[in-house]
Amino acid sequence: MAADNAQAIVIRTVPFSETSAVVTLFTREFGKLRALAKGAWRQKSAFDAALDLLSSCQVLVFRKSSDGLDLLAEARLESRFRVGSSLLAFHGGMYVAELLDVLTADADPQTELFDNAEKTLRELSDYDGHDDQIQTLVIRTELEMLRMAGHAPMLKGCAECGMLLENRGRTAFGMLDGGSLCIGCRRGKRSVVSVSTDAMQALLSLAESENSWRTLAVSDAIRGEMRAIMNTYFAHLVGRRLKIAPLLLSSLRSRKTRSS
Template sequence: MSTEKTEALTVRLADFSETSKVVTFMTADFGKVTAIAKGAKRLKSAFEIALDLLTRCEIVFIRKSSGLHILTEARLVRRFQPHQKDMLSLYGGYYVAELLAGFTEEDDPHPQLYEAAIQTLDALTNQPDSRLTIIQFELVVLREIGQLPAFDACLACGEPVTENRTYALWVNQGGLICQRCQQESYHPQSTSVPAGTVMLLRRLSQTETDPARIAVSEQQFRQMRQVTTAAISHGLGRRPKMLRYLQF
């Protein structure tokens, strides 16, 4: 056994006993870490307020070769504060936690995903409209797990995406298929995506892109949402629970 220290984001909490909890963290150095926090439910716990959902904290844990690690310290760095009077911001934060817990594996570090999660939570706190921020985080998750759809060309014929054309998401193959290829070979698709929306998705999938600087119509929001929902649900093997609350 070894003792490890790292920065972490709390993404899941579960009762273990009358006094203890099992806590799942997304960490900067070790990926997902699940540990038992003994005595965490006591009124005067050594962990105090550090173990709430979406808290950012410094943790120390004893690494075990099998089973749950043992959390020994947790110091609060920052608590997630959703944007005032914006329930989408709150649910968006919970959605971030669900995706991190569902898509990542134990001891599989994704430092860029961890940083993207921190930046997303900060944006959810400060920005009055968080819809594009949530979509961008979905795209980051898909890229990090190797399931980001290819937005540059038709998967069937290889023709680059061009303006004034419409495509469909071929979710099982991880990319787009043009209308001509859909007609020539039977590939029924339910998600229709104009080229302009495809280009927006491609731009948002780049981490240096600031969502606040992109103008998007309500129709494009819906189209992008259909694409990311289909891709996320396919990668996760189910529809995320928090999606029912993210209606936009």
């Protein structure tokens, strides 16, 4: 069995026996791997803090050729995810890990996806800015990840016939069809929601510009609407609600309650 070096993000850890762990890693070189880390939770472990959730690390892993678990031989911490003053930033980080898990198959390398996720985690680590920007950064990251996974929602044209949609009033958004629908194509479709013009414009701006999340000025209502659209879109894509998704939405709602 040959050992491989890889750059990895720790996206899940599950206890295995008293002192070991099964670690899910998203690696730049090999995609998602599940590896046994023997003695990971001993006080003097060879892995130290490298296997903390959302850490970036260099790993040495013995890859199994069959379906079994890989064996993690070494993990060296490169950067740890620091929880700063914003709980939402931590939830955002956890959500990125969940997206990596659900959007990829095992051992399917996706370098661009790795780089995108790592960049977002670096932004969210020890975050000391405004929570509004975390919401828009997370949506920007989701739209990028969807694009890389081949599931980018159509925001400009009709997802069914490709017709360019005129920007007037609300847009029909087909969750099962992958985006906007023209009047003709929306007939008889299931799981169609009506999206405001402002939310469509904001989504488009986040999808098209790398840095618009930093300056996008939208109301809490529009942020909430975008969050709800993304949650529903992923639920249809994956076949279930994502675990962290409600936490992102509830942070918007709890703020609304506090300010009213």
